[in-house]
Amino acid sequence: MNTLAPKNCPICQGNSQTRRILKKFANKSYGHCYCRKCGITFDSNVNDFVDAGVSAEVIHAIKDESSYRELFVETSKISDEQGNIYPDFEWADNESVKIGVAHYLIHSIEKYHEGVLDSIVDVGCGDGFSSLLIARRFPNSQVTAIDPSPLIERLRSVDQGTRVKPIRGTLQTTELDDGSADVVCIMGNLMLHLDPFDSIRHAFRILRPGGTLVIDFKNVRSLSRILARWFLMIGFDRWVGRSKLERNFVNMRYGFNREYVVNYLETFPCELLAFFDKPPRLLGFSNQSKWQAGFGGGVWRFLNTIDKFRGQRAWLQAVVRKTND
Numbered sequence: 228m229n230t231l232a233p234k235n236c237p238i239c240q241g242n243s244q245t246r247r248i249l250k251k252f253a254n255k256s257y258g259h260c261y262c263r264k265c266g267i268t269f270d271s272n273v274n275d276f277v278d279a280g281v282s283a284e285v286i287h288a289i290k291d292e293s294s295y296r297e298l299f300v301e302t303s304k305i306s307d308e309q310g311n312i313y314p315d316f317e318w319a320d321n322e323s324v325k326i327g328v329a330h331y332l333i334h335s336i337e338k339y340h341e342g343v344l345d346s347i348v349d350v351g352c353g354d355g356f357s358s359l360l361i362a363r364r365f366p367n368s369q370v371t372a373i374d375p376s377p378l379i380e381r382l383r384s385v386d387q388g389t390r391v392k393p394i395r396g397t398l399q400t401t402e403l404d405d406g407s408a409d410v411v412c413i414m415g416n417l418m419l420h421l422d423p424f425d426s427i428r429h430a431f432r433i434l435r436p437g438g439t440l441v442i443d444f445k446n447v448r449s450l451s452r453i454l455a456r457w458f459l460m461i462g463f464d465r466w467v468g469r470s471k472l473e474r475n476f477v478n479m480r481y482g483f484n485r486e487y488v489v490n491y492l493e494t495f496p497c498e499l500l501a502f503f504d505k506p507p508r509l510l511g512f513s514n515q516s517k518w519q520a521g522f523g524g525g526v527w528r529f530l531n532t533i534d535k536f537r538g539q540r541a542w543l544q545a546v547v548r549k550t551n552d
Contacts, residue, residue: 239264246460261456268447268456268482270300276421276480283400286375295376300419300480303376305353310381312356316509324508329360331505332414332441335546336365339500340439344368346408348433350398350426351416354378355391361412362391368409373401398426403433410439415508415542417444418479424491431495434549440497443544446504447482450530451541485543497547504540506531 245260257272281298289295295303306312311321318324336344348371349358358372359382372382372393382393394401397420398413411430420426430440446452457463485502492499510519510531519527534540 259459265487266447266484267487268479270480273480277425281397281400281421283396286396286400298421299375303378305376306356306378310354310356312353325356326360328415328508329357331443331544332357332412333361333364335441335501335544336361336410336439339546339548340410341548342409342437344409346371347410348373348398348403348408348412348430350374350411350413350430351419352379352414355382355385355393357412357414358382358391358393359385366390371401371403371408373398397421398429398433405432406435408433408438409435410441413440413442415443417442418481418483420480423481427491427495431497431549436549436551438549439500440547440549441544442488443505443542444483444488445479446484446539446541446543448484448539449534449541450537450539451507451527451534452482454530483543485539488543488545492545492547495547496550498550499545499547501544501546503544504534504538505542505544506535507541 239262245262257270259268260271261268276298286298289298289303292303307314311318312325314321336347344365344367346369347361347365349355349361350373352358352372352374353376355372355374355378358370362368362370368390370391372379372391373396375395375397377395379393379395382391385391399422411434413426413430417423417426427440427442430442434440447456485504489499489502507527510528531540
């Protein structure tokens with residue numbers, strides 16, 4: 228299966244042939260591909276979703292998990308009734324994970340955003356745990372929490388003591404006004420968006436001049452993901468465990484690298500303030516989980532140590548300031 232790269236790719240413009248990583252992903256009818264020219268990875272059906280689009284009505288009409296995952300790749304159930312995120316990871320302390328995820332975002336806002344913070348938009352926030360932490364740190368700001376999962380509705384019943392407005396949908400379906408936000412955050416989910424390039428365009432649309440965009444995403448050039456890609460391509464997954472490779476290293480509609488995202492951001496009126504790599508979330512925040520145990524966990528920590536010196540750890544974060552149009 229050779230397929231064209233995404234037609235809206237700002238680097239190769241969809242004219243570069245790709246290499247198949249796997250023919251069938253998670254028992255679905257689509258596979259995952261690698262663009263030889265720009266270095267990103269993507270599901271082979273991405274253009275179908277870009278062409279079709281999705282409305283707020285479609286999102287609200289989703290009744291089952293299978294339909295949700297068809298659109299958004301990951302589960303709609305990222306947390307349990309107690310608010311523990313990804314409880315199947317069996318964190319030693321779930322609260323430290325939530326604080327750790329939000330820490331990088333809050334630190335970037337404090338360090339790089341200039342001026343008053345009236346409005347913060349938190350995109351793809353799951354059940355809104357990050358939105359609540361942001362609101363508590365910036366109590367005078369209106370925080371808009373956006374996510375297509377029904378979990379976002381939990382915020383309506385939380386005694387927040389903060390200014391948080393939950394919206395079930397995507398950045399494209401919320402119809403926020405142009406120039407209405409001081410900060411837009413897309414943390415940990417850009418690679419899952421139906422059209423991440425359109426998401427960034429909408430982020431710049433709703434940002435005021437001088438506003439700050441903070442995004443983080445999985446890095447396809449970390450050693451663990453490079454090895455996973457090759458294991459899947461040459462068939463080693465039968466010994467390593469295909470489901471583990473898919474979930475942790477390939478489970479993303481798009482996989483980006485530093486150069487690709489920088490080149491795309493440079494097509495907008497903005498100033499790049501910071502771009503840095505971060506460790507895998509399962510190895511961060513002074514936490515422990517079942518994924519760190521045994522020989523496999525030791526190999527993962529070793530690869531992360533090498534990636535730290537390479538500047539290619541598992542996650543990348545960009546902070547940009549919108550300049551005058």
